[in-house]
Amino acid sequence: MTTPVFTIQRRFAATIDRVFDAWADPAQMVAWSGPTGSQVTVLSGEIAPDATMHARQDGADGSVMYTLVRYLEITRPTRLVYDQSFADEAGNVTKAPFFDHWPHVLRTDVSLAEDGNGTRLTLSWTPVGATAEEEAQFASIMESMTGGWSGSFDKLDAFLAG
């Protein structure tokens, strides 16, 4: 089986420099990249080529998760490539919480291009060094990563609760 690759595109109404900074400036990155209602704290590292960043995510439900990101390429203002993993408190890569066969490492490739007065972002997510079983679980969930259903079901949830 060929390695499954997830890709998504979005246009943002902001200049390419501002979109790039939202990914490359740790203070900005923590503001939007974690799950809704979570608090992301950088424990160590920085966003720079060949650097590793260890972060803690405190979920709205009181859960704690750690992530480890290794930056491979940072080219202002057009591209960032990094490998992301779940980790333990000490910064060792671990398997994903609660998912038995989620890939341990996912390569995230972010490309930015000017689009009128906005910016077009193309992102791909590819398992690295994953087993066939892990790639299969990634592929089965891939369909759910786009199409807006998760966001719309949040709204749906609020609508039905109200």
Added chain:
Amino acid sequence: MNESLDLKFAALADPTRRAILARLAQGEASVSDLAAPFALSQPAISKHLRVLERAGLIEAGRSAQSRPRRLKREAIAEPARWLEALGGDWDAKFDRLAAHLAKRGSE
């Protein structure tokens, strides 16, 4: 991943089934109501409904003859939460990024 979550993600991995769920979000509906907007036969819709029912995302009412289908709200929230925990909720993540950019732009 547990078997029930596996079934839910498999059920969601189909645009027709997601459209059926979106329709049911507006209220319960009979099989013929659900089939109407699609160029699909009633048996084809019934097959999709069985997948959604087996995944525990919808249920069939027992009172009326037509056994109208309805959403199981909690069951639908579950895969969304797990997807978010994995960091795979890219659509919602980009919504948060857009909101972040808009907020900084106005400062």
